Structures are given as structure tokens and as C-alpha cells.
Amino acid sequence: MTSFAIIGTGAVGGFYGARLHRAGRDVHFLLHGDYEHVRAHGLRIDSKEGDFTLPTVQAYRDASAMPACDVVIVALKTCANTILPKILPQVTRPGSCVVLLQNGLGAETYVSSIVPECHILGGLSFLCSNKVGPGHIHHLDYGRIALGHYRPGGKPGGTTEQMRSIAAHFEAANIPISLIDDLTLARWMKLVWNIPFNGLTVALNTTTDRLIRNPDTLDLARALMQEVVAGAAALGRTIPNAFVEKMISDTVGMAPYRPSMKLDYDLGRPMETDSIYAEPLRQAEAAGVTLPRTRALCQILKFMEQQRASS
Amino acid sequence: MTSFAIIGTGAVGGFYGARLHRAGRDVHFLLHGDYEHVRAHGLRIDSKEGDFTLPTVQAYRDASAMPACDVVIVALKTCANTILPKILPQVTRPGSCVVLLQNGLGAETYVSSIVPECHILGGLSFLCSNKVGPGHIHHLDYGRIALGHYRPGGKPGGTTEQMRSIAAHFEAANIPISLIDDLTLARWMKLVWNIPFNGLTVALNTTTDRLIRNPDTLDLARALMQEVVAGAAALGRTIPNAFVEKMISDTVGMAPYRPSMKLDYDLGRPMETDSIYAEPLRQAEAAGVTLPRTRALCQILKFMEQQRASS
Numbered sequence: 109m110t111s112f113a114i115i116g117t118g119a120v121g122g123f124y125g126a127r128l129h130r131a132g133r134d135v136h137f138l139l140h141g142d143y144e145h146v147r148a149h150g151l152r153i154d155s156k157e158g159d160f161t162l163p164t165v166q167a168y169r170d171a172s173a174m175p176a177c178d179v180v181i182v183a184l185k186t187c188a189n190t191i192l193p194k195i196l197p198q199v200t201r202p203g204s205c206v207v208l209l210q211n212g213l214g215a216e217t218y219v220s221s222i223v224p225e226c227h228i229l230g231g232l233s234f235l236c237s238n239k240v241g242p243g244h245i246h247h248l249d250y251g252r253i254a255l256g257h258y259r260p261g262g263k264p265g266g267t268t269e270q271m272r273s274i275a276a277h278f279e280a281a282n283i284p285i286s287l288i289d290d291l292t293l294a295r296w297m298k299l300v301w302n303i304p305f306n307g308l309t310v311a312l313n314t315t316t317d318r319l320i321r322n323p324d325t326l327d328l329a330r331a332l333m334q335e336v337v338a339g340a341a342a343l344g345r346t347i348p349n350a351f352v353e354k355m356i357s358d359t360v361g362m363a364p365y366r367p368s369m370k371l372d373y374d375l376g377r378p379m380e381t382d383s384i385y386a387e388p389l390r391q392a393e394a395a396g397v398t399l400p401r402t403r404a405l406c407q408i409l410k411f412m413e414q415q416r417a418s419s
Numbered sequence: 420m421t422s423f424a425i426i427g428t429g430a431v432g433g434f435y436g437a438r439l440h441r442a443g444r445d446v447h448f449l450l451h452g453d454y455e456h457v458r459a460h461g462l463r464i465d466s467k468e469g470d471f472t473l474p475t476v477q478a479y480r481d482a483s484a485m486p487a488c489d490v491v492i493v494a495l496k497t498c499a500n501t502i503l504p505k506i507l508p509q510v511t512r513p514g515s516c517v518v519l520l521q522n523g524l525g526a527e528t529y530v531s532s533i534v535p536e537c538h539i540l541g542g543l544s545f546l547c548s549n550k551v552g553p554g555h556i557h558h559l560d561y562g563r564i565a566l567g568h569y570r571p572g573g574k575p576g577g578t579t580e581q582m583r584s585i586a587a588h589f590e591a592a593n594i595p596i597s598l599i600d601d602l603t604l605a606r607w608m609k610l611v612w613n614i615p616f617n618g619l620t621v622a623l624n625t626t627t628d629r630l631i632r633n634p635d636t637l638d639l640a641r642a643l644m645q646e647v648v649a650g651a652a653a654l655g656r657t658i659p660n661a662f663v664e665k666m667i668s669d670t671v672g673m674a675p676y677r678p679s680m681k682l683d684y685d686l687g688r689p690m691e692t693d694s695i696y697a698e699p700l701r702q703a704e705a706a707g708v709t710l711p712r713t714r715a716l717c718q719i720l721k722f723m724e725q726q727r728a729s730s
Binding site: 311312314318319322324325327328331400401403404405406407408410411412414415 | 622623625629630633635636638639642711712714715716717718719721722723725726
């Protein structure tokens with residue numbers, strides 16, 4: 109029976125892990141602050157697709173107590189990835205799949221250096237959920253995953269038998285999943301939305317609807333998106349301009365929204381500045397293009413974070 | 420006897436006008452909110468160069484009551500320049516000199532269209548003063564003026580007999596003054612400091628010392644300065660890179676400072692976004708260069724101003 113480890117049992121990892129468990133899979137949850145509560149009371153998911161509770165789950169406080177699993181789902185914020193060198197060697201064996209359900213760029217390369225004998229998959233999660241209490245997750249909407257194989261240098265990874273197997277497990281758990289050939293392209297396409305709206309909602313203490321209704325910040329958001337397209341192009345990936353316009357029009361149609369980085373900032377948590385901004389800038393600049401607005405926004409965010417840390 | 424009109428009797432116009440009056444010049448002050456007070460009590464200047472009061476000054480509430488003057492000093496915020504078409508025709512005659520002691524770009528061209536038979540001079544004021552009460556100005560430091568002749572298209576204007584005459588009056592009032600050949604170059608050089616530090620202190624709710632000590636915002640400030648240099652270059656003006664580094668090192672040596680735009684924002688007053696950002700961007704773009712960080716900062720400021728207005 110395929111075994112799953114969930115590293116980071118929060119809004120994302122907790123939701124997917126609970127759905128896999130409910131579908132009968134062998135799931136092992138690594139927890140930190142919620143360990144005692146989940147050990148005693150299990151997990152609770154409130155969802156528009158059906159509420160459910162799992163009174164007893166395989167919960168761990170320490171990765172060294174976990175078995176090596178076939179599939180390891182990393183759903184930490186990227187700012188916490190520095191703990192992975194202590195965890196991943198404990199929960200993998202050669203040939204395990206490590207699935208990084210994370211934002212931005214750079215995590216796959218980092219993780220492949222920690223567990224070079226594992227298959228590294230990148231996952232893009234289109235999920236709207238919040239952790240509302242210990243072991244208690246509120247699933248608001250969506251949930252689709254796109255999964256791609258990481259190859260050194262970010263080359264298109266194709267689709268493997270293991271990926272199809274993982275996809276089948278997720279589908280059994282009623283999670284829509286698509287397999288993608290080119291993880292690098294998919295990650296840059298997600299940045300087209302993330303780079304303008306994560307940073308600008310933080311820098312301007314606002315929500316997406318206000319940014320998109322104001323002609324100045326609409327123009328700035330579009331210019332940031334076009335910089336992301338230019339960065340992708342420098343890496344040989346073509347993102348059509350129609351995709352930029354679709355991201356704009358999708359955002360026009362959204363309810364007022366605080367992206368994850370804005371939530372992190374408001375809650376005093378670290379922001380994913382490095383994976384969403386600094387690493388894409390590094391890759392684009394190594395490929396010979398500068399993204400001046402993106403760099404300025406990154407610098408503004410780093411200043412805000414440093415001021416908060418020193419206050 | 421040479422007559423002077425002061426349009427905008429605030430921290431800048433009030434200080435220079437009072438010094439000219441003290442030096443025996445015929446000075447006419449246009450006032451708005453402070454009119455009654457100044458009519459009754461005159462002007463008071465607290466200054467490290469010597470406190471003084473002028474119990475009786477020629478104060479006016481309405482420009483139509485003022486005489487046409489030889490020299491008209493406009494010391495309004497540029498956001499208030501829309502009132503000039505009602506004022507300048509009242510206080511000038513053909514051949515009058517209009518001196519614009521204002522920030523940013525574009526005011527000379529605008530004013531020359533209002534009073535085409537006047538000589539238009541641009542003044543850069545290096546003055547640290549605040550209005551602390553009605554008719555009461557606190558002069559903290561500096562005071563030097565640089566004066567240049569405006570020519571259509573921003574061409575170097577040379578030095579005229581009238582400029583030398585005005586300079587002699589200011590020197591008699593103990594105001595250091597230099598005559599400059601190329602007003603366009605001088606205005607762009609002042610923007611090298613104004614564009615990064617006015618906008619970033621507003622956007623990041625901070626002071627110059629914090630921006631200059633943080634490596635990210637120091638880098639951003641330098642990049643903004645280099646964009647200003649590129650804008651000037653597109654208009655045929657060379658600002659040496661050593662000047663950028665001098666502006667950086669001067670700022671490192673300054674006490675914590677809120678630039679004028681930050682004061683305006685904090686006091687709920689309009690910001691000079693148009694003259695300090697939008698007009699330089701228009702001129703640079705018309706000459707074929709984009710200044711992406713400067714444009715982004717301008718858009719951020721306009722968003723902040725619009726949000727404040729609508730709240």
C-alpha cells in the first residue's frame with residue numbers, strides 16, 4: 109500500500125492529507141504546534157464539498173519517528189524549508205517521490221540536493237483554505253493540483269509512471285489533478301499573478317479589488333506581469349500576452365482578496381519574499397534580463413520585513 | 420524702487436519675502452488663511468541667523484488689490500498652481516520677472532503660457548524652514564537659491580541683466596544666490612535626490628536615515644537616482660555618476676529627515692506627485708527612455724493619494 113507523509117499539516121497539507129486519509133490511504137502527518145491536539149482529537153475539515161472529521165490519524169511530532177514513505181508531500185511555507193535537511197532524510201528512501209506544494213521558485217533544486225536519490229515533483233496548488241484552529245481546516249474553494257517532474261536545470265520533465273500513480277491516488281480522494289510536462293513554465297505562469305498581487309497588497313496595505321480598480325496600480329500590476337513574462341522568455345518559456353490579460357480579468361472578477369503573503373504579513377509571519385521574488389530575479393538576471401519593477405517591489409518588501417523585525 | 424510680490428507666504432515665500440522686506444525692499448505679500456493675523460501682527464521669523472519680526476507688512480487677501488510688481492516670487496506648492504491664471508495677470512506687467520521657487524518640472528512652461536510677456540525664471544531653493552503658526556516661520560538651516568532663465572523647450576537660458584539685479588537684491592537680504600545657465604540641468608539634478616527620497620519616505624512611512632541604512636532601499640534609491648540621470652541624459656544633460664554618490668553620502672550624513680512630500684502626506688495635504696514624478700516621466704518618455712522604478716513609485720504614490728481621498 110502506498111504510504112504518504114505530510115510535512116506541514118496546515119491549510120494546504122492538512123487538507124490534502126485528510127482527503128487522502130479519508131480515501132483510505134496510509135497517511136503520516138508531521139505536526140509541530142498542533143501535535144498534542146491532533147493526537148488527541150484528530151483532524152477536522154469544514155468544506156463546501158462536505159465536512160468531515162478524522163478522529164484518529166497517524167500524527168508525529170518528530171520526523172525520526174516516521175516511516176520512510178513512498179510519497180512525501182511538503183506543504184510548508186518556503187521560508188521554513190531550512191528545516192527540511194533534518195526531516196527529509198528521515199521520511200524518504202531512495203526512489204521516494206517528494207512533492208513540493210509550494211510557491212515560487214527554487215525549492216525543487218534545494219530539495220534535490222538534500223535527497224538526491226528521490227524523485228522531486230513540483231506541485232502547484234490552486235486551493236483556497238485556511239487553518240482556523242488546531243487541526244481544524246476550513247476549505248473555502250477550489251483544490252486542483254498541477255504536478256510536474258523536476259529535472260536539473262529546470263528542463264521539461266515529461267510524465268512518469270510514478271506521477272500517474274500519484275495522480276490516481278489524488279483522484280481517488282476527489283482532488284482534480286493534472287500532469288504537466290514543463291514545471292518551469294507552470295511555476296513562471298503562476299508568478300504572473302503572484303508577483304504583482306502578493307507584493308502590492310503588502311506594500312500598499314490593501315486588497316486585490318482596490319489595486320485592480322485603480323488605473324495606476326492596474327497599470328503597475330500589468331507592467332509587473334509583463335516583467336514576469338520577460339523573465340520566463342529569458343529562460344526559453346513563452347507565456348502569451350492573452351494569459352496576462354486573463355489574469356487581469358480573473359482578478360477583476362474576484363471578491364476582495366488578501367493573497368497569502370498579505371495574510372502572512374498581517375499575522376506577523378515571515379513572507380515568502382525569497383521564493384516569490386528573489387529567486388525569480390536571480391534566475392532572470394542570470395539569463396540576462398533585469399526586471400526593474402519586480403526588483404523594486406522585492407526591495408520594498410525586504411525593507412518592510414526588516415523594519416518590522418527591528419521594531 | 421524694485422517691487423516684489425510674494426505669492427504664497429508660507430515657509431519658503433514668507434522667509435524670503437520677510438528677509439527682502441527687512442533689507443528695505445518694497446514687498447507685497449499675498450496671503451490666504453493667515454491674512455487677518457498678518458494684517459494685524461505682521462510676520463515673525465525665528466532663525467539661527469537671527470530672529471526678527473516685521474510688525475507691519477503689505478498684506479493682501481486678493482491679488483486684484485495688489486500692484487503689478489517688478490519681481491513676482493511664486494512659492495506655492497505646485498499642486499496649487501492652478502490658481503495662478505487668476506493671480507499672475509493681476510500682479511505682473513509686460514517685462515515683469517516671475518520667479519518660480521518650486522519643486523520638480525513643468526511649472527515654468529505652464530506659467531509662461533499664463534503671462535507670455537513676462538520673463539520666467541526658475542529658482543531652486545535649498546532651504547530648511549517650517550511654518551509653525553500664522554505668519555510665524557521657523558528657519559532651521561540653509562537658504563541658498565539657484566536661479567536660471569526659462570527658455571521654451573528648456574534650452575539653456577544664459578544670464579541676463581535682470582537676473583543679476585534680482586541676485587543683488589537677494590544678496591542685500593543676506594540670501595546666497597547663484598545664477599545658472601541651464602535651468603533644465605539644475606532641475607534634473609535636484610530630482611536626483613527628490614525622486615527617491617520624497618516618494619520612498621511616503622510609500623514606506625519612514626525617514627531618510629532608515630532608507631539609507633537598509634541595503635535593499637539603499638540599492639533602490641541608487642537605482643532611482645540612476646534612472647533620473649538617464650532621463651536627464653535623454654534630454655541632453657549629463658549628470659556625472661559622482662553626483663549620485665555625493666547625494667548618497669550627503670544623505671548618510673543627514674539627521675533623520677522627512678522630505679517635503681512626506682510632510683505633506685502626513686499633514687493630509689496634496690502631494691507634488693505631478694511635478695516631481697509625472698512630468699519628469701512625461702519628458703523622459705517623450706525623449707525615448709522609460710524610467711520603470713520611477714514610474715512604479717509614481718503609481719504607488721497616486722494609489723495612496725486616491726485611497727486617502729476616497730476614505
